Amino acid sequence: MKTTQTPAPVPAESGAPVTKEDIPPAPPPKARKEGTVLNVFSHGVLVIWAIMVVMPLLWAVMTSFKDDRSIFSSPWSLPDTLHFDNWSRAWTQANMSDYFLNTVLVVGGSLVGTLVLGSMAAYVLARFDFPGNRFIYFLFIGGMSFPIMLALVPLFYVVNNMGLLNTIHGLILVYIAYSLPFTVFFLTAFFRTLPTSIAEAAFVDGASHSRTFFQIMLPMAKPGLISVGIFNFLGQWNQYMLPTVLNTDPDKRVLTQGLVQLAVSQGYKGDWSGLFAGLVMAMLPVLAAYIVFQRQVVQGLTAGALK
Amino acid sequence: MQHGKYRFIVGFLALPLGLYALFVIWPFIQSIYYSFTDWTGLSPEFKMVGFDNYSRMLDDEIFWKSLQHSLLFALLLPVVTIGLALFFAFMINVGGRKRRNGPVVTGVRGSSFYKIVYFFPQVLSIAIVALLFAFAYNPDSGAINSILRGIGLDDVQPLWLGDPDLALWAVMAVLVWSTVGFFVVLFSAGMASIPAEMYEAALLDGAGRATTFFRVTLPLLWDTVQSGWVYMGILALGAESFAVVQIMTTGPGGPDYSTTVMVLYVYQKAFRDGQAAYATTIGVALLVVTLAFAAVVMRLGRRERLEY
Numbered sequence: 001m002k003t004t005q006t007p008a009p010v011p012a013e014s015g016a017p018v019t020k021e022d023i024p025p026a027p028p029p030k031a032r033k034e035g036t037v038l039n040v041f042s043h044g045v046l047v048i049w050a051i052m053v054v055m056p057l058l059w060a061v062m063t064s065f066k067d068d069r070s071i072f073s074s075p076w077s078l079p080d081t082l083h084f085d086n087w088s089r090a091w092t093q094a095n096m097s098d099y100f101l102n103t104v105l106v107v108g109g110s111l112v113g114t115l116v117l118g119s120m121a122a123y124v125l126a127r128f129d130f131p132g133n134r135f136i137y138f139l140f141i142g143g144m145s146f147p148i149m150l151a152l153v154p155l156f157y158v159v160n161n162m163g164l165l166n167t168i169h170g171l172i173l174v175y176i177a178y179s180l181p182f183t184v185f186f187l188t189a190f191f192r193t194l195p196t197s198i199a200e201a202a203f204v205d206g207a208s209h210s211r212t213f214f215q216i217m218l219p220m221a222k223p224g225l226i227s228v229g230i231f232n233f234l235g236q237w238n239q240y241m242l243p244t245v246l247n248t249d250p251d252k253r254v255l256t257q258g259l260v261q262l263a264v265s266q267g268y269k270g271d272w273s274g275l276f277a278g279l280v281m282a283m284l285p286v287l288a289a290y291i292v293f294q295r296q297v298v299q300g301l302t303a304g305a306l307k
Numbered sequence: 308m309q310h311g312k313y314r315f316i317v318g319f320l321a322l323p324l325g326l327y328a329l330f331v332i333w334p335f336i337q338s339i340y341y342s343f344t345d346w347t348g349l350s351p352e353f354k355m356v357g358f359d360n361y362s363r364m365l366d367d368e369i370f371w372k373s374l375q376h377s378l379l380f381a382l383l384l385p386v387v388t389i390g391l392a393l394f395f396a397f398m399i400n401v402g403g404r405k406r407r408n409g410p411v412v413t414g415v416r417g418s419s420f421y422k423i424v425y426f427f428p429q430v431l432s433i434a435i436v437a438l439l440f441a442f443a444y445n446p447d448s449g450a451i452n453s454i455l456r457g458i459g460l461d462d463v464q465p466l467w468l469g470d471p472d473l474a475l476w477a478v479m480a481v482l483v484w485s486t487v488g489f490f491v492v493l494f495s496a497g498m499a500s501i502p503a504e505m506y507e508a509a510l511l512d513g514a515g516r517a518t519t520f521f522r523v524t525l526p527l528l529w530d531t532v533q534s535g536w537v538y539m540g541i542l543a544l545g546a547e548s549f550a551v552v553q554i555m556t557t558g559p560g561g562p563d564y565s566t567t568v569m570v571l572y573v574y575q576k577a578f579r580d581g582q583a584a585y586a587t588t589i590g591v592a593l594l595v596v597t598l599a600f601a602a603v604v605m606r607l608g609r610r611e612r613l614e615y
Binding site for chain 2: 057151155181
């Protein structure tokens with residue numbers, strides 16, 4: 001292999017005696033050209049997709065400040081004045097405040113429940129040897145890949161028979177159950193990586209199993225809990241199918257459901273600007289959470305795909 | 308560590324396992340059982356009917372349409388989405404200009420910016436994304452036709468979701484829009500773990516960017532691509548396609564069932580038409596399709612595992 005003939009200017013490090021003349025003074029023109037052309041091309045393509053991602057979102061924000069007439073007559077023009085009344089109308093009259101509160105209650109409750117129950121199960125499955133351990137583990141993991149819709153029809157009647165239909169706590173319990181597969185999977189792997197010596201020392205010192213768990217293992221698992229917590233937050237906040245089926249009471253609607261219902265009914269009332277304001281309102285918290293916790297979000301979500 | 312061990316294990320597993328069994332496992336088993344009954348879901352009475360629901364399903368034209376669309380979702384969407392994502396990820400991570408004394412392959416400037424922006428749609432609820440695009444597709448006042456008018460294409464004003472030939476494609480485009488970013492980030496992480504020496508060696512041998520991609524990057528990334536493929540397929544068969552089709556297309560299910568998919572059909576049969584047993588039958592078919600899809604992808608994609 002002759003270093004001088006390679007298109008990329010790699011300094012001779014092969015150990016072969018190379019005199020000064022053998023090393024090209026500048027990168028060969030071909031390499032430089034390819035780099036430049038590719039760079040322009042890659043940036044061009046990447047910028048186009050970035051615009052395609054951002055445009056619809058900006059369009060929604062812009063539209064949420066316009067009045068109904070200009071939404072229809074000129075969809076892309078800037079708002080003549082900023083109609084903040086759209087936002088206040090959506091918040092109060094279109095019940096966005098209620099949907100928001102319901103969502104916060106449901107997601108708050110399920111998130112805490114998922115993390116507590118998920119880490120309990122994962123801890124036991126990761127650290128204790130007992131008959132049936134593997135079976136229970138795979139029972140949980142299996143839930144990650146089967147279509148929820150299949151279980152949804154009987155689930156409706158299970159929830160109904162327990163008197164939990166159209167209740168916030170019923171929805172919380174179901175959310176927890178459906179979040180457990182991934183949570184248990186993720187946290188089991190995490191608990192396996194934690195050192196055993198500290199837990200054993202605590203146990204020898206007389207701490208009970210549950211005390212060891214809550215006071216020593218759980219604090220040590222904090223990074224894992226944060227990752228899986230954000231993953232579940234996004235999933236539960238964005239949930240649409242479960243509430244659509246299990247929660248038909250108009251007063252108990254969560255954001256996604258409420259907005260879709262609103263879109264249907266607004267078709268008759270014609271308050272499009274208020275609807276857009278509601279839409280943007282629902283997008284902002286998750287976008288904000290994503291920007292703040294960007295690294296953990298990506299970690300949690302990509303771990304989910306690579307099970 | 309034996310003292311009280313079993314009591315502790317049972318105590319810690321009882322609640323999570325109980326909840327999971329009650330709301331996930333039990334309904335799942337029940338639904339297979341119900342598919343052999345004539346249960347309406349409205350009254351508690353029902354009787355066993357054997358394979359009646361299954362033979363009815365095979366004669367159901369709408370079922371075949373929904374199956375066809377679901378298969379299209381599961382096969383075409385991953386190809387387009389993953390193809391685009393691989394292309395973007397390669398640009399972001401390997402498409403950069405070589406800087407003096409820098410590494411042999413580098414990402415373009417601002418690569419982390421691209422990754423952040425591309426990921427935006429992934430964190431939004433698919434329901435909200437579907438609503439947003441339902442407005443954008445509006446033939447008269449929507450953003451898309453208005454752009455077409457703006458660049459002088461006054462004659463090209465498709466009905467989008469109202470056109471039976473276009474509606475399905477319009478819906479699929481939304482799913483591509485919302486998931487590409489996720490795969491860009493996923494593949495970027497995979498590409499970052501490929502050792503730079505591999506690229507150096509390829510460049511020394513005179514490989515161009517395209518050769519580098521097909522001979523170095525793709526084979527080393529294959530495991531990630533494959534699990535991404537299965538993941539996307541399951542999404543496209545399940546919850547995601549339900550939301551976009553139910554929210555975006557009229558009917559819902561589109562003009563002349565042109566966009567209906569299996570999940571939506573299960574939902575409609577169970578909760579709109581009061582045919583719970585028949586709905587679970589279609590659900591079982593959906594399960595079979597999902598498992599078959601995963602098995603086929605795993606089988607076709609099996610290659611010798613490359614260690615590095």
